[in-house]
Amino acid sequence: TNSSPSPKSAPLAAFLATSLGFALLWQSPLLPALLALLILSAALPVSMPPAHIKAGAAAAGVPLPLGVCLLGVTSGALAGIYANEAYVHPYAVGAFGRAYGDVLASAPGAAYADAGALRFAASSAVQTQLSLGYRSQPMYCVAPVADLDPAASPARQTRTISFWAVGTDCCGTQ
Structure with a gap:
């Protein structure tokens, strides 16, 4: 051979x-x-x-x-x-990609375009009451990440949302 x-x-x-x-x-x-x-x-x-x-x-x-x-x-x-x-x-x-810490959710998202990982500041949180779900198998969910401000309602905190949390089976349809 x-x-x-x-x-x-x-x-x-x-x-x-x-x-x-x-x-x-x-x-x-x-x-x-x-x-x-x-x-x-x-x-x-x-x-x-x-x-x-x-x-x-x-x-x-x-x-x-x-x-x-x-x-x-x-x-x-x-x-x-x-x-x-x-x-x-x-x-x-x-x-x-670059890792960023203490990111404010109100910061412009374009400032972190090169990010591989973001760690939000303690004053930022996922607004689960504003989440949306897409019914499929599994359920796809999305919710805005916003700065916590006790004086403002979650719906009026920011006019532009730059950061979103995405997951599966973590919300209901709305």
Whole structure:
């Protein structure tokens, strides 16, 4: 048995390696682009049938392996960029984003756009009496986070709510 890579698997391997590289390394675009060129230069000789290699690079069937490898690398780059934007980046923001403490609920939400975690001040609380629920399995709930002010009613505390608490099965339909 021959343990060398199959010519048919080279474009698939190029697609997978390129998409993984772009998905995980897209924050510095030069690195996955160089990786894609390296993958293409490694996949192209593997994808060519040995008869074409022996006959010379100008053999009649050379454009097909080149085209399939280019398609694998290009579609891998697009799939990797999509995976980064849709899945990797939102996870990284939450996991590695900045943590803020003593946040006032009346503060503008845009000031904490880079937050991965917020800890509200003791004067802020979830306004459960203003919660809304969407009946489904499970019940989806949302309630505003507002500053506590004993002199003001919860409904009139702020004109703009920047922070919301979201959960499941923690409220009734209203």
